[in-house]
Amino acid sequence: xxxxxxxxxxxxxxxxxxxxxxxxxxxxxxxxxxxxxxxxxxxxxxxxxxxxxxxxxxxxxxxxxxxxxxxxxxxxxxxxxxxxxxxxxxxxxxxxxxxxxxxxxxxxxxxxxxxxxxxxxxxxxxxxxxxxxxxxxxxxxxxxxxxxxxxxxxxxxxxxxxxxxxxxxxxxxxxxxxxxxxxxxxxxxxxxxxxxxxxxxxxxxxxxxxxxxxxxxxxxxxxxxxxxxxxxxxxxxxxxxxxxxxxxxxxxxxxxxxxxxxxxxxxxxxxxxxxxxxxxxxxxxxxxxxxxxxxxxxxxxxxxxxxxxxxxxxxxxxxxxxxxxxxxxxxxxxxxxxxxxxxxxxxxxxxxxxxxxxxxxxxxxxxxxxxxxxxxxxxxxxxxxxxxxxxxxxxxxxxxxxxxxxxxxxxxxxxxxxxxxxxxxxxxx
RNA sequence: GCUGAGGUAGCCUAGCCCGGCAAGGCGCCAGCCUUGAAAGCUGGUGGCGUUCGCGCCACGGGAGUUCAAAUCUCCCCCUCAGCGCCA
Numbered sequence: 001x002x003x004x005x006x007x008x009x010x011x012x013x014x015x016x017x018x019x020x021x022x023x024x025x026x027x028x029x030x031x032x033x034x035x036x037x038x039x040x041x042x043x044x045x046x047x048x049x050x051x052x053x054x055x056x057x058x059x060x061x062x063x064x065x066x067x068x069x070x071x072x073x074x075x076x077x078x079x080x081x082x083x084x085x086x087x088x089x090x091x092x093x094x095x096x097x098x099x100x101x102x103x104x105x106x107x108x109x110x111x112x113x114x115x116x117x118x119x120x121x122x123x124x125x126x127x128x129x130x131x132x133x134x135x136x137x138x139x140x141x142x143x144x145x146x147x148x149x150x151x152x153x154x155x156x157x158x159x160x161x162x163x164x165x166x167x168x169x170x171x172x173x174x175x176x177x178x179x180x181x182x183x184x185x186x187x188x189x190x191x192x193x194x195x196x197x198x199x200x201x202x203x204x205x206x207x208x209x210x211x212x213x214x215x216x217x218x219x220x221x222x223x224x225x226x227x228x229x230x231x232x233x234x235x236x237x238x239x240x241x242x243x244x245x246x247x248x249x250x251x252x253x254x255x256x257x258x259x260x261x262x263x264x265x266x267x268x269x270x271x272x273x274x275x276x277x278x279x280x281x282x283x284x285x286x287x288x289x290x291x292x293x294x295x296x297x298x299x300x301x302x303x304x305x306x307x308x309x310x311x312x313x314x315x316x317x318x319x320x321x322x323x324x325x326x327x328x329x330x331x332x333x334x335x336x337x338x339x340x341x342x343x344x345x346x347x348x349x350x351x352x353x354x355x356x357x358x359x360x361x362x363x364x365x366x367x368x369x370x371x372x373x374x375x376x377x378x379x380x381x382x383x384x385x386x387x388x389x390x391x392x393x394x395x396x397x398x399x400x401x402x403x404x405x406x407x408x409x410x411x412x413x414x415x416x417x418x419x420x421x422x423x424x425x426x427x428x429x
Numbered sequence: 430g431c432u433g434a435g436g437u438a439g440c441c442u443a444g445c446c447c448g449g450c451a452a453g454g455c456g457c458c459a460g461c462c463u464u465g466a467a468a469g470c471u472g473g474u475g476g477c478g479u480u481c482g483c484g485c486c487a488c489g490g491g492a493g494u495u496c497a498a499a500u501c502u503c504c505c506c507c508u509c510a511g512c513g514c515c516a
Contacts, residue, residue: 044478045485060496
């Protein structure tokens with residue numbers, strides 16, 4: 001949520017920033033917010049005046065009655081106020097709620113370093129690592145490797161739960177866990193506290209952390225409960241300090257979330273290919289940070305460096321893109337995607353999303369900065385980044401490390417987590 | 430799921446039965462005092478609006494009764510405890 005104070009004091013800056021998103025609807029929204037705000041303030045003054053008169057009369061009535069000298073003319077005037085006030089108040093709350101509802105639909109203000117562009121084709125590559133292997137044609141898709149190894153069952157997954165669900169089997173489960181443990185250990189070594197969060201959230205905190213439009217398209221809802229399955233541990237981690245005052249001296253707070261993630265994504269791309277690249281359920285290790293406003297740009301680079309380190313140590317070639325204005329999500333002020341090289345597809349595909357959400361989530365969640373338990377004027381910044389998602393992390397390893405005989409070489413850094421094993425071969429019948 | 434107890438400012442609490450300016454403590458800030466600090470004393474310490482005089486609001490949320498609601502009535506939410514169920 002954009003700071004309303006900024007909208008009032010410097011609407012030109014806000015307008016210019018929103019214009020870079022290339023969606024005129026946001027400018028209309030902003031103007032509506034400003035108009036409703038002006039109307040609301042005028043209306044509030046009217047209501048305050050009525051309430052003031054009511055308070056005065058109440059005191060006078062109380063005084064005259066205590067003296068035993070009733071004043072019927074005061075009673076008469078006082079009796080008229082509630083009806084009048086009810087009307088003004090109804091309009092006042094309507095304006096206020098209308099303004100706030102619109103305000104919450106505005107996206108975050110973007111950092112100046114976000115490149116101007118229409119869609120993902122205009123994202124700017126800012127870094128590359130490793131040599132993309134050119135021998136795609138001779139390789140199998142990650143799904144074929146999985147099935148060849150006997151370590152996934154997509155057909156039965158569909159039958160039991162529908163398209164987009166799968167069973168992982170045998171040693172692939174251990175590799176999945178190894179990948180998570182590897183990422184978690186890396187982060188723990190860099191000052192992150194591991195967190196196993198709730199896998200469901202109430203709606204109110206959920207509206208604080210995400211784009212409201214996501215509810216229809218992405219979220220799984222628990223029937224007859226005010227609960228949603230989390231789409232990423234970013235969301236419960238952001239809600240960890242819901243409504244609290246964070247002591248400035250305790251910041252930055254670095255958290256490493258580990259959880260399954262649940263996504264419908266019916267509005268977007270759907271489930272587009274066999275395998276585990278885009279699925280309804282996967283595991284993810286996530287970086288999340290609460291920090292002081294001035295340090296969030298530096299911490300964004302720190303999170304990006306950590307995520308890059310995961311893929312470097314796995315020896316998977318990748319590139320980093322600075323996501324352009326037209327492709328940036330609602331909540332982020334700036335976002336890097338890390339795109340790993342998938343040799344079979346001969347393409348870079350997104351495996352990490354690394355965002356600075358500035359004060360957008362904190363303000364919506366009612367999280368404030370303070371000292372010694374007292375609230376200050378500022379709200380903390382929040383940032384999040386994938387460390388590794390084991391659907392896509394596994395998929396790229398399966399493409400990168402597959403052998404011509406159908407076996408899978410295990411990346412060096414994962415071997416300690418698999419009892420020193422160096423490769424996986426076919427299991428089961 | 431049942432029963433009970435609760436939700437008051439950054440935190441803790443009183444007020445509720447019996448309607449009339451939300452009291453007190455802690456913490457924090459400032460001043461006094463002190464070489465400095467602590468203690469002590471004094472004052473301050475929320476949100477919104479503002480014509481900067483001030484006004485309004487704030488007791489989990491909403492509705493109602495009333496000139497007037499933390500207080501009375503109704504509905505809802507949440508937390509805790511006990512019981513039940515349970516990996």
